[in-house]
Amino acid sequence: MxxxxxxxxxxxxxxxxxxxxxxxxxxxxxxxxxxxxxxxxxxxxxxxxxxxxxxxxxxxxxxxxxxxxxxxxxxxxxxxxxxxxGIQQPRGLLRMSAPVTMGQRHLNAMAVEFLGLYPDIELELVLDDRFVDPLEERIDVSLRVGGALPPDLVARHLGTWPRVLVASPDYIAARGKPRKPQDLLAHDYLRYAAGDDGVLLQGPDGPVTVPVRSRYRVNNAVALLDSVLGGAGISLQPTWMVADLLADGRLVRVLGRHTGPAQEVHLLYAPRRHQPLRVRVLVDFLAERVAKLPGASRPVTR
Structure with missing residues (x-):
């Protein structure tokens, strides 16, 4: 046999x-x-x-x-x-999961670059905002933005990105710019559908929670950002999402001395003694590229 x-x-x-x-x-x-x-x-x-x-x-x-x-x-x-x-290039199929917005905004371009570097690798990028269990769903590498970390997986920390309040220049021109957190009560605040009504901010005087209520809520982060860009209101966004938009003036920072809860980004993979070469090169590639996303609040931790 x-x-x-x-x-x-x-x-x-x-x-x-x-x-x-x-x-x-x-x-x-x-x-x-x-x-x-x-x-x-x-x-x-x-x-x-x-x-x-x-x-x-x-x-x-x-x-x-x-x-x-x-x-x-x-x-x-x-x-x-x-x-x-020693005699072969990395080859074979890799399956990677990531949140939808991170995939659309950044990982899709990284995936194309990675495939150009390793022509013998096939890559399947699974974009899903739910928790994807790498072991059960045969995922080689999972990128996690926030949330609890499974104890049975290796979690490689890539960096920390704060959330900041942003709005479009047109919105600020029409409605004025908040000067203190409580001013948000007089503005249109846009939020993710699963979030709380209030917004928690950390500022020079310590933490403050503003009980804002949102007339518009949406369960897709890209749609939420598009609404902010369209002038619909103010929203709390992670810096990896909006740093480039702030730099080119399409968005402006609101309450610049205040930030929301930061997002921790990790790569998750199985704790095997000898990871296949294709997995190792993907992990190292992503660790380098993701850590360079704009707006990180501190260097990557190995």
Whole structure:
């Protein structure tokens, strides 16, 4: 029996939920996968999978064996990568996830640049504002903007970007410029739909919360920024989002001595002893490029 092939058939069947899914992933047939898994069960002397009309499920022995089998395959892949690194360029498929706005504003251009540097790599960029579990969804590298960090992943800190209040020049010309936080109560304040009514600011006199109420709320950060650019009101935006717009005068800073809660940016990836070369070059590339985004409040921490 080809033990390595049998382990691949078993692990893919579990993680893809069917023998047919494993067959597609391994570029073979369902009967072949079934024979490989059955042979593995015979060699171990235990049943690993229950096969029913509803699908596959792991036996108690299968549950214990699955995680170790997956790690064995990862270790084998790492060993092969290590041997080949000296004679090959980084190659293969990478899957990366990131928030929608960061992807649209910055990562899409970075991805195109990265592919130009590494012609043997394929890159799939998954833009989604929900939490994407890298282990469950086969994501190699995940860029996280704010939020809790999973304890079972490596989190590489890239930098800290404060939030600042901004508005368009036309809005300020028409409505005037706030001079103190409480002046925001007389203005149109735009916010993300999931946010709180009040806005928390840190200033020279310490923190202050202004109980602003928003007539317009939207659940997409790009749409929110477009509304600010169109003169609809004042909004709190991360500096990685608006630094270039402030520099070219399309937006102006409001209450320049006050900032909102900062955003921490991290790269997340699995804690494997030997990451494939393609993953390592992507992590290093993104760490360098993202840390250079404008508006960071302090240097990148390794």
């Amino acid at each position: 080809d033990t390595l092939r049998a382990l691949e058939a078993f692990v893919h069947s579990v993680e893809l939920g069917s023998l047919s899914g494993a067959a597609r992933a391994l570029d073979t047939t369902q009967p072949t996968v079934s024979k490989l898994v059955a042979g593995l069960e015979r060699s171990l002397g235990v049943r690993l999978l229950r096969r029913t009309a509803a699908g596959l499920s792991l036996t108690e022995e299968g549950q214990r064996f699955h995680e170790r089998a997956r790690r064995m395959l990862e270790d084998y892949g790492d060993a092969v990568s290590d041997v080949r690194e």
